[in-house]
Amino acid sequence: MIENYFPVPLKRIVVDSVPNFDLYMKQKERYVLYRNANIKFEKSNLDNLMGNNIVSLYVSKKDIKQYEEYRQKMRAGQEEEAKKQGYTGIFVDPEEIERYHDIRANFHLIECKIFEPGLEIDFPVYYHKDNDVQLCADFESKPEGPWVLTDKFLKVNGLPLMIRNEDIEKYRAYLANLLASFSKVWRDDSVRVQREAIALREMSKMVVKDVLDDPRSGEKIKQVNVSVHSLIGFILDNEASFYSLMRISSHDYYTYVHSINVCTFCVGLGSALGLPEYPHIEMLGLGAMLHDVGKSQIDSQLINKPGKLTDEEFKRMKDHVAQGVDILKKHHNLPEQALEPVAQHHEKITGTGYPNGLKGDQIGLFGRISSIADIYDALTTERSYKRALTPFEALSFLNKTSADYDRQCLTQFIMTLGKQIRDAK
Ligand SMILES: [Fe+2]
Numbered sequence: 014m015i016e017n018y019f020p021v022p023l024k025r026i027v028v029d030s031v032p033n034f035d036l037y038m039k040q041k042e043r044y045v046l047y048r049n050a051n052i053k054f055e056k057s058n059l060d061n062l063m064g065n066n067i068v069s070l071y072v073s074k075k076d077i078k079q080y081e082e083y084r085q086k087m088r089a090g091q092e093e094e095a096k097k098q099g100y101t102g103i104f105v106d107p108e109e110i111e112r113y114h115d116i117r118a119n120f121h122l123i124e125c126k127i128f129e130p131g132l133e134i135d136f137p138v139y140y141h142k143d144n145d146v147q148l149c150a151d152f153e154s155k156p157e158g159p160w161v162l163t164d165k166f167l168k169v170n171g172l173p174l175m176i177r178n179e180d181i182e183k184y185r186a187y188l189a190n191l192l193a194s195f196s197k198v199w200r201d202d203s204v205r206v207q208r209e210a211i212a213l214r215e216m217s218k219m220v221v222k223d224v225l226d227d228p229r230s231g232e233k234i235k236q237v238n239v240s241v242h243s244l245i246g247f248i249l250d251n252e253a254s255f256y257s258l259m260r261i262s263s264h265d266y267y268t269y270v271h272s273i274n275v276c277t278f279c280v281g282l283g284s285a286l287g288l289p290e291y292p293h294i295e296m297l298g299l300g301a302m303l304h305d306v307g308k309s310q311i312d313s314q315l316i317n318k319p320g321k322l323t324d325e326e327f328k329r330m331k332d333h334v335a336q337g338v339d340i341l342k343k344h345h346n347l348p349e350q351a352l353e354p355v356a357q358h359h360e361k362i363t364g365t366g367y368p369n370g371l372k373g374d375q376i377g378l379f380g381r382i383s384s385i386a387d388i389y390d391a392l393t394t395e396r397s398y399k400r401a402l403t404p405f406e407a408l409s410f411l412n413k414t415s416a417d418y419d420r421q422c423l424t425q426f427i428m429t430l431g432k433q434i435r436d437a438k
């Protein structure tokens with residue numbers, strides 16, 4: 014039988030638009046008129062349909078021309094809107110957005126500097142380009158590992174590298190081996206320091222990812238503690254200091270990467286402020302590593318939305334603070350001090366932050382430190398809809414909005430980081 018209707022996924026019907034063709038629903042092999050042409054498609058219509066698990070509507074084939082015109086108009090409108098918000102073009106199409114989320118859900122971002130030609134690995138590595146993931150050339154010739162890395166492999170022009178989530182354990186074993194192989198004899202070797210920094214970071218990223226997947230597990234929190242301890246040890250041991258943990262290719266936003274960065278900046282700043290290692294820096298680092306754990310309770314499509322959040326979405330997003338505190342309070346052996354970065358990293362000295370609009374002295378030292386680390390990392394991270402600021406631009410921005418931050422902490426942060434950025438050049 015020739016069908017006289019074609020399906021249109023709901024995501025193709027734009028909320029607040031006025032489709033100039035009739036829309037049908039399929040009920041028991043029959044097509045029933047859902048709404049007439051030229052009536053505004055409201056958000057409540059979409060919610061209703063989704064609530065009833067309807068993913069597609071149908072359009073009569075005689076209206077195909079109107080439908081195509083509508084799609085073209087919508088696409089142009091979305092592009093216009095996207096441009097206004099600073100989106101890149103590839104994320105306008107709903108299917109592209111879905112693909113974007115799929116990649117984030119199924120792949121884990123890794124650091125290419127962890128590899129060298131001649132090394133043998135037993136997991137395939139992919140590169141991420143233009144909202145797509147492709148197998149690196151070294152892995153194409155053989156369906157099964159192990160694979161020996163060639164020079165060519167490392168020449169992926171600085172594109173972000175990824176592994177499949179199911180290979181994370183193999184990657185963890187690879188890193189553990191690598192870390193164990195660093196000899197104390199090479200103590201002053203700057204290449205070794207750099208590689209150790211990368212390996213530590215890569216290990217910590219997986220630990221944070223585990224916690225975000227299962228934030229109620231006491232075992233996972235314990236592993237965060239171990240990770241923080243290693244990072245602190247590294248920062249305090251190496252004169253090259255914390256920025257060597259940060260000199261890593263820039264990339265899109267991932268909560269687990271952001272958490273490691275915020276922890277690193279907090280430990281670096283805490284140490285520059287002269288805080289004692291134990292228990293202060295340990296507590297600060299632990300809280301910083303867990304500061305966004307509440308995001309585990311928020312829909313990942315919202316967390317990773319490739320565009321600006323609506324007011325409603327932003328309100329929902331702000332809940333991550335209270336949710337993070339709630340989750341961590343249930344871990345009874347977690348010291349109270351470690352909760353401060355979680356509870357206060359979005360508060361501002363001027364009282365304009367959230368969730369409690371705390372002012373001045375109401376914000377504790379760990380809250381003050383973590384709010385600077387958090388905003389600095391957010392500014393210097395690329396999002397699909399905005400470019401990353403350079404470290405210099407980000408520090409200038411912080412300087413301009415300095416009233417929001419603790420003056421002593423911010424001055425120390427700008428001095429320490431500014432020096433390390435200059436030294437790293
Ligand atoms: Fe946050």
Ligand SMILES: [Fe+2]
Binds near residue numbers: 271275304305387
């Ligand atoms: Fe954050």
